[in-house]
Amino acid sequence: MDKDPVLHGRIIAAHGRHYTAELPDGSLRKCFPRGKKAVAVVGDRVSIVPQGTEEGAIDQVLDRRNLLYRSDDVRTKQFAANVDQLLIVVAPEPMFSDDLLGRALVAAHSAGIEPFIVLNKIDLEAKLPRARERLALLSKANVRIIEVCATDPEQVHTALGHLLQGRSSLLLGQSGMGKSTLLNVLVPQAQAHTQEHSQALGTGKHTTTSTRLYSLPEGGDLIDSPGFQAFGLYHLSSTEIEQGFPEFSAEVEHCRFYNCTHRHEPGCGVLAALARGDISPERHELYKRILAENEAQGRY
Ligand SMILES: Nc1nc2c(ncn2[C@@H]2O[C@H](COP(=O)(O)OP(=O)(O)OP(=O)(O)O)[C@@H](O)[C@H]2O)c(=O)[nH]1
Numbered sequence: 001m002d003k004d005p006v007l008h009g010r011i012i013a014a015h016g017r018h019y020t021a022e023l024p025d026g027s028l029r030k031c032f033p034r035g036k037k038a039v040a041v042v043g044d045r046v047s048i049v050p051q052g053t054e055e056g057a058i059d060q061v062l063d064r065r066n067l068l069y070r071s072d073d074v075r076t077k078q079f080a081a082n083v084d085q086l087l088i089v090v091a092p093e094p095m096f097s098d099d100l101l102g103r104a105l106v107a108a109h110s111a112g113i114e115p116f117i118v119l120n121k122i123d124l125e126a127k128l129p130r131a132r133e134r135l136a137l138l139s140k141a142n143v144r145i146i147e148v149c150a151t152d153p154e155q156v157h158t159a160l161g162h163l164l165q166g167r168s169s170l171l172l173g174q175s176g177m178g179k180s181t182l183l184n185v186l187v188p189q190a191q192a193h194t195q196e197h198s199q200a201l202g203t204g205k206h207t208t209t210s211t212r213l214y215s216l217p218e219g220g221d222l223i224d225s226p227g228f229q230a231f232g233l234y235h236l237s238s239t240e241i242e243q244g245f246p247e248f249s250a251e252v253e254h255c256r257f258y259n260c261t262h263r264h265e266p267g268c269g270v271l272a273a274l275a276r277g278d279i280s281p282e283r284h285e286l287y288k289r290i291l292a293e294n295e296a297q298g299r300y
């Protein structure tokens with residue numbers, strides 16, 4: 001008997017123990033990992049050994065261009081692979097966390113993925129100036145900030161359409177920032193999907209619980225992921241943490257010691273920039289916090 005040919009596909013949803021893969025003809029297949037090496041994430045290209053007409057075993061995860069994840073002391077959470085850019089959604093109400101935003105930026109920089117900040121709910125005029133002020137601290141980190149109002153679809157398309165077209169973008173955000181509202185504007189079929197999902201869960205809520213890739217009508221993909229309350233970076237080395245702060249890079253050149261940790265060393269370029277006001281104290285504090293967490297884990 002002929003062996004089934006191996007299929008190639010892309011993972012578009014991760015459901016814990018199984019995945020949904022999309023094949024080149026647009027058909028979907030329920031897939032299971034075949035051993036440890038075949039553990040996939042959304043955005044992965046995989047080879048699949050078909051099992052019947054609707055299921056398959058993931059035989060191999062093809063080489064990834066990049067992989068974005070966070071981790072705490074007990075586990076890692078992989079967001080997605082092979083993405084072109086990261087869109088971090090923040091809002092003035094509830095006010096976003098500087099700490100979580102900073103960590104997401106570190107994760108993006110260390111994975112080699114360009115981050116953008118999407119400031120949503122700009123119709124909340126009273127709280128907007130404070131949000132803008134806090135984001136201004138990041139201007140030296142060279143992160144572009146795009147302002148949107150997710151409840152105004154036309155504004156959203158004007159502000160984001162060009163950036164999203166033809167690229168694979170990962171949407172990330174704390175709960176309540178309006179990520180689902182934004183997704184539903186950008187991907188018409190997403191609404192039906194989230195409603196179906198919440199009915200199945202019986203929660204009546206539209207909270208995103210799994211990561212999923214949607215094709216954009218204009219070309220490109222948008223990957224939605226669950227909201228988060230914590231963002232550990234235990235997987236990063238001290239060098240990678242430093243690289244997560246792009247505004248440090250020019251200053252590091254002036255450090256007297258090659259292994260300077262930029263916390264207390266004499267002749268430190270980063271501390272000098274901090275004293276001059278060229279690096280914000282909040283950003284330097286975040287850097288020290290992430291480093292201290294990883295040290296407490298006995299990483300270095
Ligand atoms: N005023 C205003 N409210 C908005 C805007 N976008 C979203 N909201 C509201 O903010 C609340 C949270 O929006 P969601 O889209 O559910 O937020 P989320 O980030 O997906 O949150 P999780 O599902 O918990 O991850 C809802 O009540 C939305 O109606 C906006 O542009 N302006």
Ligand SMILES: [Zn+2]
Nearest residue numbers: 255260262268
């Ligand atoms: Zn230094």
